[in-house]
Structure formats: C-alpha cells, structure tokens
Amino acid sequence: MARIYVKRVKQAIAGVVVGILLFTAISCRVSATNEEFFGRTVPPERNILRYVNGGEPESIDPAISSGQQEARIYMALFEGLVEYDPKSLDAIPGIAESWDVNNDSSEFVFHLRKNARWSNGEPINAHDFVYSIRRSLTPEVQSRSAGLAYPIRYAEAFNAGAMFVRDPASNQFLLNKDFAGDKLAAEALSQKPLGTNEREYESTAADPTADRETPFHQFMHSPDRLVLPGAEKARTKLLESNPKLQSAVAGKELVRVRAEDVGIEAVGDYRVRISLSESVPYFTELVAHQIFRLVPRKVIEKYGARWTDAANIVTSGAFKLKSWEPYSEVVVERNRMYWDAASVGLDEIHFYTSADHPTTMNLYKVGSADAVVNHSVPNAWLDVVRPKKDYMDAAEAAITYILINVTQPPMNDLRVRRAFNMSIDKINYSKAKKITKPLSAFTPEGIFVGYPQPKGEGFDPGAARKLLAEAGYPVTQKPDGTFQCENFPAAEVRFAFATHSSSKALAEFMQAQWKQNLGITVMLSNMESKTYMAARSKLDYKGFALGIWGADYMDPTTFLNIFRSRGGDNGSGWWDQKYVDLLEEANHTIDAQKRYALLAKAEKHMLDAQPVIPIETPAVNWVKKPYVKGLYPNPQSLFAWKFVYIERDAAKWDYGTPSLTD
DSSP states (O other), X not given: OHHHHHXXXXXXXXXXXXXXXXXXXXXXXXXXXXXXSSSOXXXXXXXXXXXXXXXXXXXXXXXXXXXXXXXXXXXXXXXXXEEEOTTTOOEEESSXXXXXXXXXXXXXXXXXXXXXXXXXXXXXXXXXXXXXXXXXXXXXXOOTTGGXXXXXXXXXXXXXTOEEEEXXXXXXXXXXXXXXXXXXXXXXXXXXXXXXTSOOOOOOSSOTTOOSOOHHHHHHTSOOBOEEOSXXXXXXXXXXXXXXXXHHHXXXXXXXXXXXXXXXXXXXXXXXXXXXXXXXXXXXXXXXXXXXXXXOHHHHHHHGGGGGXXXXXXXXXXXXXXXXXXXXXXXXXXXXXXXXXXGOOOSEEEEEXXXXXXXXXXXXXXXXXXXXXXXXXXXXXXXXXXXXXXXXXXXXOEEEEEEEOTTSXXXXXXXXXXXXXXXXXXXXXXXXXXXXXXXXXSSOTTSSTTOOOOOOOOOOHHHHHHHHHHTXXXXXXXXXXXXXXXXXXXXXXXXXXXXXXXXXXXXXXXXXXXXXXXXXXXXXXXXXXXXXHHHHHTTXXXXXXXXXEEOSSSSTHXXXXXXXXXXXXXXXXXXXXXXXXXXXXXXXXXXXXXXXXXXXHHHHHHHHHOSEEEEEEOBOOEEBOTTEESOOOOTTOOOOGGGOEEOOOGGGSOOXXXXXXX
C-alpha cells in the first residue's frame, strides 16, 4: 500500500508540474480580496500532515547533516535530552524531565524519565545518550555539526584526533596550565562543580550507582591536560615554534584522546552529567540540536550504514520511519512506544521533496500539501499571497551569505575578496526581494537584543575596482561605459549553489553585479543539494559557494561558531587562532554584556578577513492551511511535530499568523 500511495503522490506532483504555467498565471491574477486563503482549504480525512520540506534529505542519520530539511525530519524521528519549545525555541523537557546547572553554566546534570522507550519497546537509559553524543564526535562519522559539541570537555580534541602527552616515568599527563602562559584556558571553568542549587543525588536500590562523585567526575574537575595536534606535520610545526613545549614533550608518550575522555557521563541509569570546558549559558537550548539526539547503538552496530533503512531503523522520537522514496517523500508514522504518545496529534507526516517554489506553491494551492517549507512563496507571487490569512509573517534568525574558498588563487588575496563584496548593491537586492534586510555582518539583524553587531564594508564599486588594481587586476572602462578586467583569471572562479529556484535567482543577481561593476563574468555551477553540501564541506569548489544558515539556538555563537573549527560547515578554508581565542574568552565571561562585546569583536575580526560575503537577513515566508494547528512561524523554522494536529472545526482555525507570545 505504501508504494501504491507513493506512486499516486508522484502522479499528482507530475500533474501539478504540467499545469504550472497555467496555475501561475491564474494565481498571480487573483485579487487579494477574492479569497480569504490561498487555495483549497479542506482538511484531510485522516490525521496526516503533508509538508513540502525542500530538497532531498542527505541522510536520516542525525549525526551527519546540518541542513534544515534534514533537521525537521530528525525532530520527528529522534528525541534528545530536551526539545525545542514550538514557539520560543527555548529548551523544554524531552527524554530528560528536568536538569540542574551549576553556578557558572559549565556543568549540567539531566534527569531522565523512566518511561522512555525506543520504537521497538526497549527502555532508554543514560548510557544511550553517552553513546549517541560520543558517536557524533567520532572523526570517522564526519559530522558537520560536531563543532556544536565542542564546549564539552575534550570533545574538540577527540573529534580532531588530538593527543595527550604522558610521562612514562611518572605515568602523569602534562598539563595545559604549565604551557598556556597568559591564555585563559590555564584554569578551566569546569573545575567548579555543581553548586548548592543542585539536587542531592541519592543512591537507591533501583539505582545504586547514582552517586554524585565518581572517578570520571574527579577527572573532569582536574586541571586541563595538554592537548597536541594529532597530525604529525601540525604537531611538529607547533613544537618548533615553542622551545619550552618542545623540550617538555621530548621523550614523552603521545596518547590519543578517546571517546571515553569526552565530558559526558552516565551517573547510574537515569542521569546524564555533562562537563564543559567553558561557561555556556545557552547549553540547554543547544542540546536540542540534532547532534545530541538519541540513536540506537544495537541497530547501528548490527546494520552499519544501512541502519537508517525503513526495515532496520529504531527511533526515539514521537514518530518512526514508514518509508523513504528518494526524491519524492519521506513518510513517518506515529510511534506507539513514545513516552508521550497520548499527546501526539498526527498519525503520519509526509515530507515531500520539492526544490522548485512554483511547484511547491501550486501543490499547496490545489490542496495537495498542507504546509510548505520556509521561503517557498516566489517573489513574483508575494503581492497576491502575502495578504492571505494563511501566510506566515514573522522574524527569522537566519542569514544568507556567500562563502569564499580562501585557499585557492585569486581568492586567497584579501583585496580580491573585499572587491567582490564591495561591488554588490545589497540594498537594492533586498528591496527587490521585498521581505529581507541587507546585511554586512554575519549575525542577523534585530534578533539578539543588546548585541553590538559590527558592520562590514558597504557598496562601493569605485573602491572595489581600486582594490582589484592593487591586487594586479586593473579594471578599465570601455567607451560604452562598461568595465572590463582582462587579466583576471575568471576560469579559476565559479559560483556554486544547490539546485533551487531562489538560489539560482540570487546567483544570477550576483553574477550581474560583478559583471557590471568589475567587468568580470563569474560562471555559475549548480548541483543537487546533498552533492553540493558535501562538496562545499570539502572545499571542492572554486571561488564562491552559497550559504544559508538558520540559528541552531538563540545566541550569536550559533553563527560565529561556524568558523571556530576548520571543517564541518566552515566551508571557506579560513581559520584564525585569534578569532577562536576571542570566542573562548567570551565564553569564559559570565557578565552578559561584556560577553556580547567580546563576541562582537570576534565577529569584526572575521569580517575584516572576508572569508564570506554577507548578503541578507530574511524573514519567514511560507504558508500553511488554517486547519493545521500547533505549527508556528518560529525564528528557526524547526517544529516539534508532536504538538501539530489537524483541526476540523473551522471556528478554531488560524485566521492569520498564530501568535508566538500567547
């Protein structure tokens, strides 16, 4: 029956595609006063949500992908210690029913509910979380989101394949404080254990190991061990630059950092203790991210890469996988074993794959979809769709930017990177988009109250041409007033982006700007979404690559931490120790405003290095049927699906954007 249904869905989509031009013409002529909503508004007979989710998901393994289309599927299938609040995105209880935090937000204890079950009925315990988080950090998994877990003590060292240094004579490890000098990491904040606001641990017959103090906990509160790069070349370079360190390491043993060294511990069966290397006041919100969500060890060890197949997968969330038809749809169904199954309002969710906005909107208009992914309303349709009562209009914690591969010429020259940035008229671009704000920083406009957001360079094509000339690429003006830059190696530069109608429009605008203001034609290179993401991560592109980043949690570091590590979603090849040090200093600063000032200083340092070209801060731009309840236009477009339901009483429908504050 599942295959028959998928075939019918494909036929329905094909029919919509055939009629796209007709529907588009009709849609764009409809008066805003003729209809209350955009298209058909008849609730489905069954409690099934049909959601157009964007491009084809790269993977259903929550440790792998960092894209939003994957994150929404992960949120249906896998639960973590906490979940996102559907409106505010604050942390709410998930498998952890409560948690304790020490006085400087450097250690957290999560208390698990005892009725949590896997979709196969087996109980969930603290050891499952230890396994899941360690696995996400395992270098071989190649998680692009691993950097989000780096605040956990020794997480970065393990993920990077780094080494401890041990004296074989004394069996003691060298300590960071003996070589850090004035560096802030000389004494880790996590040496301060949970304060008096912690609930006392009580050993019981059912959980006799639930003692507060353990050898591992003592290790977490001991001075930081010295960590050296795992790669021999990088390690040699570091040692040669520091004679004191080189002398101290001579004759010592190098011991690879293990998963067991990372600061996460099962304290008994129902407590998870996480020790950090810095103060992270937003950590509970961060833990809602997919990289911290629970995955099944037994299934992964049994099936390997095939563990996510529908026949094999075991899940921890409100839904379980029913089927995945590539490039068509992912179907999830209610997980009857979920600890809060009685509160789940949907029997199934059908995540449709569509990267074409007109197709998406026509599926919605004819009633074949109940809600669509953010930014699906084409620019040309806004005047018609925006006045409708099913249009979602709200602020968004997201940015659009262009990554630059700084490792290859000519983009390894800062003057060239600045020139390409200063030749883009972002103000007029945003005016044409109608729902975005021009952006010169790397954090979104107007999201983080009190944050002193720095500004990058603005539109100045004259100065851009001078910079190119200084870099050895003079720009001349032809008799017809146009510009040319004859010796610029345009063949070594491309603009890569994932196949998507809106991405193509953005790339074509930038291409036209560079041609008009610099006399350089940059060729465009579009790829299928998951191929593009993999290529960008590996720096397998020349010149430019499109970036769209939505906040994983509500703090500036959700954007700034992208460049904290060399890999993952960095995608530029730019990495600077000063930048990392500023971020670390900020996260050792408890005073909120001083912390913001340090983060802004780090952001300005990155902007001055120009590994990216910020473009815009978007706003929410999607539609949902009025009978779809519990689906809110939150700033990240991430939805806790357990709260979504179909309302058949028209008196209780949403007649406008649902409030995020009530």
